[in-house]
Amino acid sequence: QSALTQPASVSGSPGQSITISCTGTSSDVGSYNFVSWYQQHPDKVPKLVVYGVSERPAGVSSRFSGSKSGNRAYLTISGLQAEDEADYYCCAHAGSSSFPYVFGSGTKVTVL
Amino acid sequence: EVQLVETGGGLIQPGESLRLSCAVSGFTVSNTYMGWVRQAPGKGLEWVSVIYIGGSTYYVDSVKGRFTISRDGPKNTLYLNMNSLRAEDTAVYYCLTPGGLTGAFLVWGQGTMVTVSS
Numbered sequence: 001q002s003a004l005t006q007p008a009s010v011s012g013s014p015g016q017s018i019t020i021s022c023t024g025t026s027s028d029v030g031s032y033n034f035v036s037w038y039q040q041h042p043d044k045v046p047k048l049v050v051y052g053v054s055e056r057p058a059g060v061s062s063r064f065s066g067s068k069s070g071n072r073a074y075l076t077i078s079g080l081q082a083e084d085e086a087d088y089y090c091c092a093h094a095g096s097s098s099f100p101y102v103f104g105s106g107t108k109v110t111v112l
Numbered sequence: 113e114v115q116l117v118e119t120g121g122g123l124i125q126p127g128e129s130l131r132l133s134c135a136v137s138g139f140t141v142s143n144t145y146m147g148w149v150r151q152a153p154g155k156g157l158e159w160v161s162v163i164y165i166g167g168s169t170y171y172v173d174s175v176k177g178r179f180t181i182s183r184d185g186p187k188n189t190l191y192l193n194m195n196s197l198r199a200e201d202t203a204v205y206y207c208l209t210p211g212g213l214t215g216a217f218l219v220w221g222q223g224t225m226v227t228v229s230s
Contacts, residue, residue: 001173003156034215038157045206045223046157051216089157093215099159099170101147106156 001097004029004090004104011110012080020107022073022090028102030071034093037066037075041086049088050075077109085111114138114219116207121224128197134190134207134221142185144210147217148192150203150226160205161192174200197228 005023012018022029022037029035035053038046048057050066053073063078073092077084090104120132132148147162161181162170169181180193190207204223211218 032215036216040157045220047220048213048216048218051213051218057213057218087156091157091216099172100162101159103149103157103159 001094001099001102004092004102006088006090006104006107008105009108009110011112012077013112014080014082016080017076017078018080018109020075020077020088020090020109022075022092022104024071024073024092024102026071027097028071028092028094029068029073031095032093033068035066035068035073036091037064038089038091039084039086040089046089080111082111085109114209114211116209116219116221118205118207118221118224121205121226123227123229124197125230126198126228129193129195130197130226132192132194132205132207132224132226134192136188136190136209139209140185141183141188141190146183146190146207146209148181148190148205148207150201150205151223152200152203155203158203163190194226197226199228202226202228 033053037050040046049064053068054066065076067074088107115137117135145164148160163181178196182191206223207221208217
C-alpha cells in the first residue's frame with residue numbers, strides 16, 4: 001500500500017500561517033473522515049495534533065487546524081512558533097484494503 | 113492514567129527472532145484495538161500491524177508471514193513476535209492505541225529500538 005503524499009518540507013516565519021497537504025485516493029482520504037495528523041520533534045514520540053479531519057485532542061493548541069477536500073487533507077498551523085518546528089505525518093483510514101491505515105510520507109516544518 | 117511501555121528491543125543477527133512486549137496500564141488490552149508502528153533511522157512512520165477487539169489482525173506486506181501480533185488479557189500486554197529478521201527491519205518500534213478516539217491514535221509508547229545486524 002502506497003504512502004499518502006506530503007510535501008517534503010514547508011517553511012514559514014514566526015507568526016505566519018502554513019498549510020501542509022496530504023494527498024491520498026478515493027479509497028482512503030476521500031472515503032473516510034478518519035484523517036489524523038501527528039507532530040514529531042527530533043528523537044521524540046509522535047504526538048496526535050488533529051483527528052477526525054478537524055478535531056483537536058485536549059491540550060493541543062487551537063493554532064492547529066485540519067480540513068479535507070476530496071482526496072486531499074490539510075493541516076494548517078497559524079501563528080507559527082519556534083516550537084512548531086518538527087516533522088508532521090498525516091494518517092488515513094483505508095477501509096477494507098489490505099491494511100486499515102496508511103501514513104503520509106512526512107513533512108519537515110522549518111520556522112525561519 | 114493510560115500508559116504503554118514497550119520492552120524487548122535490542123541488537124540481533126539477521127534471520128533470528130525477537131519478541132516485543134507492550135505493557136498496558138489504565139485500560140484493558142482486549143477492550144480496544146492496538147497496533148505497532150515502526151520508524152527506521154532517519155525515515156518516516158510505517159505501520160506494521162494492527163489487532164482489533166474481535167481478534168482480527170492485519171500486517172503490512174513487508175512483514176506478512178514473519179511477524180505475529182497478539183495480546184494477553186491477564187497480563188494486559190500486547191506482543192509482536194518477529195521472526196526471520198532482516199536488516200531492513202531495523203527501526204524504533206512503537207505500540208499505540210486510540211485512547212478513546214476513533215480512527216486515530218492518541219496514546220503511544222516510548223518506543224523500543226530493534227537493530228538487525230551481523
